[in-house]
Amino acid sequence: MAHAMARDAVHIPLNVQSLSDAMHERQWETLCVSSRVKDRHSYLLRPDLGRRLSDDACTRMSEYKPQEPIDFLIVVGDGLSSSAIANHSIAVIELIKCHFPKDWIMGPIVCASQARVAIADEIAWIWKVPMVAILIGERPGLTSPDSLGIYFTFNPSLESTDADRNCISNIRPQGLSYEAAAKKLIWLARQAALLKYSGVKLKDESDITMLNG
Amino acid sequence: MPYHYSLGVQHFHFADLKGLLAKASPARSGDYLAGVGAQSNVERMAARYCLANVPLKDFLQDPVIPYEDDEVTRLIIDSHDTASFSLISHLTVGDFRNWLLLASTTSQVLASVARAITPEMAAAVSKIMRNQDLISVAKKCQVITRFRNTIGLPGCLNARLQPNHPTDNLQGIAASLLDGLFYGSGDAVIGINPATDNLSQLSELYFWLDDFIQQYAIPTQTCILTHVTNQIQLIEKGVPIDLVFQSVAGTEKANKSFGISISLLEEAQAAAHSLNRGVLGNNVMYFETGQGSALSANAHFGVDQQTCEARAYAVARHLSPLLTNSVVGFIGPEYLYDGKQITRAGLEDHFCGKLMGLPLGVDVCYTNHAEADQDDMDNLMTLLATAGVTYLMGVPGADDIMLNYQSTSFHDTLYLRQLLKLTPAPEFASWLMKMNIMDSQGQLLTVAQQHPLLKTMSGVI
Numbered sequence: 001m002a003h004a005m006a007r008d009a010v011h012i013p014l015n016v017q018s019l020s021d022a023m024h025e026r027q028w029e030t031l032c033v034s035s036r037v038k039d040r041h042s043y044l045l046r047p048d049l050g051r052r053l054s055d056d057a058c059t060r061m062s063e064y065k066p067q068e069p070i071d072f073l074i075v076v077g078d079g080l081s082s083s084a085i086a087n088h089s090i091a092v093i094e095l096i097k098c099h100f101p102k103d104w105i106m107g108p109i110v111c112a113s114q115a116r117v118a119i120a121d122e123i124a125w126i127w128k129v130p131m132v133a134i135l136i137g138e139r140p141g142l143t144s145p146d147s148l149g150i151y152f153t154f155n156p157s158l159e160s161t162d163a164d165r166n167c168i169s170n171i172r173p174q175g176l177s178y179e180a181a182a183k184k185l186i187w188l189a190r191q192a193a194l195l196k197y198s199g200v201k202l203k204d205e206s207d208i209t210m211l212n213g
Numbered sequence: 214m215p216y217h218y219s220l221g222v223q224h225f226h227f228a229d230l231k232g233l234l235a236k237a238s239p240a241r242s243g244d245y246l247a248g249v250g251a252q253s254n255v256e257r258m259a260a261r262y263c264l265a266n267v268p269l270k271d272f273l274q275d276p277v278i279p280y281e282d283d284e285v286t287r288l289i290i291d292s293h294d295t296a297s298f299s300l301i302s303h304l305t306v307g308d309f310r311n312w313l314l315l316a317s318t319t320s321q322v323l324a325s326v327a328r329a330i331t332p333e334m335a336a337a338v339s340k341i342m343r344n345q346d347l348i349s350v351a352k353k354c355q356v357i358t359r360f361r362n363t364i365g366l367p368g369c370l371n372a373r374l375q376p377n378h379p380t381d382n383l384q385g386i387a388a389s390l391l392d393g394l395f396y397g398s399g400d401a402v403i404g405i406n407p408a409t410d411n412l413s414q415l416s417e418l419y420f421w422l423d424d425f426i427q428q429y430a431i432p433t434q435t436c437i438l439t440h441v442t443n444q445i446q447l448i449e450k451g452v453p454i455d456l457v458f459q460s461v462a463g464t465e466k467a468n469k470s471f472g473i474s475i476s477l478l479e480e481a482q483a484a485a486h487s488l489n490r491g492v493l494g495n496n497v498m499y500f501e502t503g504q505g506s507a508l509s510a511n512a513h514f515g516v517d518q519q520t521c522e523a524r525a526y527a528v529a530r531h532l533s534p535l536l537t538n539s540v541v542g543f544i545g546p547e548y549l550y551d552g553k554q555i556t557r558a559g560l561e562d563h564f565c566g567k568l569m570g571l572p573l574g575v576d577v578c579y580t581n582h583a584e585a586d587q588d589d590m591d592n593l594m595t596l597l598a599t600a601g602v603t604y605l606m607g608v609p610g611a612d613d614i615m616l617n618y619q620s621t622s623f624h625d626t627l628y629l630r631q632l633l634k635l636t637p638a639p640e641f642a643s644w645l646m647k648m649n650i651m652d653s654q655g656q657l658l659t660v661a662q663q664h665p666l667l668k669t670m671s672g673v674i
Contacts, residue, residue, distance in 0.1 A: 002612075003581065003586070006581035007581060007582075009581075010581060010582040044545070044546045044547060044582060045242055045245075045246065045546065045547050045550070046246060046547065047246070047509075047545075047547050048246065080582055138617055139545070139580050139581065139582055139617050139618070140581050140582075140617060141581070141612060141613065141614060141616075141617030141618065142581070142612045142614075142619065143612060143614050144379070144614060144617055147617060161469075161470040161510060161511075162470050162471070162510065163469065163470050163471060163472040166410075169408065170379045170380070170408055170615065174379070175379040175380060175408075176379070176380060176408065199472070200440055200442060200472035201442075201472075203410065203412060203443070203446075204409070204410040204411045204412075205411065205412055205413070206411065
């Protein structure tokens with residue numbers, strides 16, 4: 001049964017409409033885009049296409065270009081578990097907004113379907129946003145079909161690699177709590193804004209700073 | 214240099230050695246993702262015939278990634294053992310396969326040429342070997358390493374105990390750890406993949422693990438699989454670290470995407486040596502690799518994923534590791550699509566690693582988005598244990614709840630040890646007997662409720 005649930009988490013598509021409806025109810029501005037992948041089979045075999053925006057999405061993003069400069073962007077991507085996004089993304093974003101620095105501007109929430117992690121870097125790069133975090137469904141385990149991950153990049157571009165990103169993983173009620181994940185993300189973002197980099201050089205010492213500060 | 218092969222009226226042209234290697238590779242999704250795989254079965258077979266005729270010397274003259282561009286190539290060429298290469302330098306890839314299979318090519322002979330075999334030579338010959346060839350040659354290779362016990366002895370099957378927990382909860386880790394020890398797992402290493410990158414939390418975990426194995430005088434080593442730069446920093450702060458872990462790949466650019474270089478690994482090795490914690494030996498490094506990592510970092514330069522993987526073994530070999538394992542099904546179906554591809558890759562990786570002189574273990578595993586299941590894992594672990602694999606993973610219930618993938622269980626190692634009459638590392642086996650966990654016949658004993666190890670749990674609770 002656990003294997004069956006994990007298989008379904010991979011193959012059942014994310015309901016983008018109900019996700020963006022739930023966001024609109026909270027007065028959040030959203031933009032829905034998709035990657036260059038056509039279907040789930042090619043999503044699994046062609047991660048390169050899942051990392052890039054479709055031509056249509058690129059055009060729509062350029063047209064939508066926000067007026068004021070954005071400091072920080074949240075992207076939501078289905079990844080390998082649509083149920084992770086459906087179950088946890090709204091609650092985590094609420095808490096991120098709660099801890100969000102007052103003097104920063106957050107852009108609209110971009111919902112990306114058939115997405116891999118790196119798609120967030122392209123999205124932020126198009127709008128020239130210096131910081132981006134993608135909430136994405138992690139590959140499902142037998143006891144965790146709906147685990148959420150967050151990847152954060154400072155100064156994202158098409159050349160960004162894994163070494164440029166910080167990862168917060170295993171976000172779900174039985175794993176890392178929503179609150180802890182949101183706090184960690186904001187801590188990383190504040191440090192990155194100060195140091196002007198993210199990734200392997202940016203060490204998570206959030207508890208020390210939180211204690212001292 | 215271009216290569217040609219004619220099959221009746223059909224003529225096949227291969228632009229260079231890396232193109233030939235890629236076309237000769239057994240079909241797998243990652244090579245098609247990279248656009249380097251053979252376009253037909255006939256082209257694949259033509260490439261194999263053609264590859265069989267290539268002299269081993271060609272691999273030294275025509276590196277798959279230029280010497281000037283890549284530090285892994287420089288390492289391969291500069292550290293090539295030309296003296297022992299003289300034994301095999303006259304061979305073609307096809308001759309080399311035949312030579313490897315000769316009864317007169319013994320364990321000693323294979324060990325003597327290990328450093329004359331470049332990753333590309335190992336990868337090339339594997340591509341013209343069937344699974345039984347890969348198993349029988351790998352079985353002849355003996356690679357023995359030491360830290361607090363002896364890894365890789367003939368007749369032994371070692372196991373990494375992997376007590377991961379999604380929030381690094383000590384109670385959860387301790388429960389998995391004790392479960393594993395009571396199953397006789399943990400002689401290769403007790404190695405945790407932490408959820409956190411947080412240095413003070415990592416430090417606590419290192420001290421806790423070290424206290425634990427000292428308290429019970431367990432002849433094994435511990436490791437926490439965090440980035441190598443974290444481990445260097447922690448060693449500088451006086452944290453007790455046995456083995457330094459890092460994931461490595463087969464090209465400079467892929468390693469850069471991991472945030473590492475060969476010199477950084479050398480620095481880490483020196484840091485670990487400075488602690489002088491080994492008792493029987495000084496193999497202080499632990500590496501993990503996996504086919505597809507170079508492509509995943511967009512750093513494969515048109516080289517097929519199995520050849521890239523073998524090049525990662527050159528990086529590992531340079532640092533004399535205690536343990537190295539391919540995490541063969543971890544990366545997902547875009548690189549190894551199904552059980553058949555995972556099985557083949559696991560046997561290739563084990564063969565290439567052993568041939569090059571590495572203490573190679575395999576994390577026999579799959580992810581839930583691949584076309585594979587537990588039966589595929591049973592098959593591969595049984596083949597690998599038959600081939601003399603150095604170690605396998607031990608995860609409670611074969612389900613890693615931290616990394617979300619399906620690996621092998623404590624019980625799996627037990628099954629293989631009993632099936633194939635294999636034992637844990639001798640020092641560890643003695644400890645298991647002393648602790649009344651295993652008898653002298655290798656049978657597990659019933660654990661009494663007042664067993665001393667269970668005190669750990671009450672301490673943590």
